Amino acid sequence: MIAAPDRMPLAREFFDRPVLEVAPELLGRTLVRTSPEGTIEVRITEVEAYAGEADPGSHAYRGRTERNASMFGPPGHAYVYFIYGMWFSLNLVCGPEGTASGVLLRGGEVIEGVDLARARRPKARRDRELAQGPARLATALDVTRALNGVDLCAGPNGPLSVLAGHPVPPDQVRSGPRTGVGGDGAHHPWRFWADGDPTVSQYRPHVPRNRGKARQQDGA
DNA sequence: CAGTCGATTCACT
DNA sequence: GTGAATCGACTGA
Structure with a gap:
């Protein structure tokens, strides 16, 4: 039996391109998470692009470390x-091996496995909140450190994969500044979302907690 | 080796 | 709207 077109896993070549091309094209795709507990599918509605070592907002900005090593690995992981x-937060690695771009998945609509998602996110009041926000999405899908580096192009064999789904048409893609990113990387409109979708998270600007070293309170 | 704060979420006022 | 929760990677000495 041949899988329907929207059930075809995205090929590695899809991810092996500039991240700013890939990111908006991920909207509307189907993220599938299979685990012993069951399967959850999410329609991707909000993403952010992180453009490698040249991007001050990226974890890769200061070069390769143990934590960000998988971003320097092959695309489609x-x-x-x-x-x-x-x-936890989930990124899809883009661009050729040795470079370090990725797309942060910030929000989605749970279209399969709602009961399991609700069990993992008991505090969600509405279904639209199940995967609304990067950490919520990871929680709903039980994405943890254990999935760091897994291949996303393995189809149903792997624990996590991305299917072709139904891409959001370019005229329904919106973009704006990335959430929670400050400094020199703040102004780039590298956050992409599906216009009007209720599962898109609310924008929050970057708020630094402290400046520099600990200091006693300025007298006032 | 200690200090700092983050690609966030949730409860509470 | 504000602040707590909570851990570990990264930084600079």
């Missing part, structure tokens, strides 16, 4: 990182 002491 996952880069999963741990953040704020409690959450």
Whole structure:
């Protein structure tokens, strides 16, 4: 039996291109997570591009480290990182091996496995919140460090894959500044989302917690 | 080796 | 709208 076109996994060549081409084309694609507990499918609605070592907003900005190593690996693999002491986020690695671009998945609509997603995200009040936000999406899909580096092009054999789905038409793609990114990388409109979709997270500007070294409170 | 803060979420006011 | 939670990678000494 031949899989329907929208059920075909995206080929490695899809990811082996400049990240700013790939990122908007990921909107509307189907992310499939299979685990012993069951299968969850998410329609991707919001992403951000991180453009390698030249991008001040990227984890790769200061070169290769143990944490970001998978971003320097071959395209079409996952880069999963741990953040704020409690959450994970999922990136899809783009561009040729040796470079370090990736697309952060920031939001999606759960279209299969809603019950399982709800079990993993008991605090979600509405279905639209199940995968609305990068850490929420990772939680709903049970994406953890264990999936760092996995191949996304393996189809149903692998724990995580991206199917062709139904791409959002270019005239329905919106873009703007990346969420939570400060400094020199702040102004690039490298966040992409599907216009009007309720599962797109709300924009929050970057807020630095402190400046420089610890200092006593400025007298006032 | 200690200090700092992050590609966030949630509870509470 | 504001702040807490919570850990570990990265930085600079």
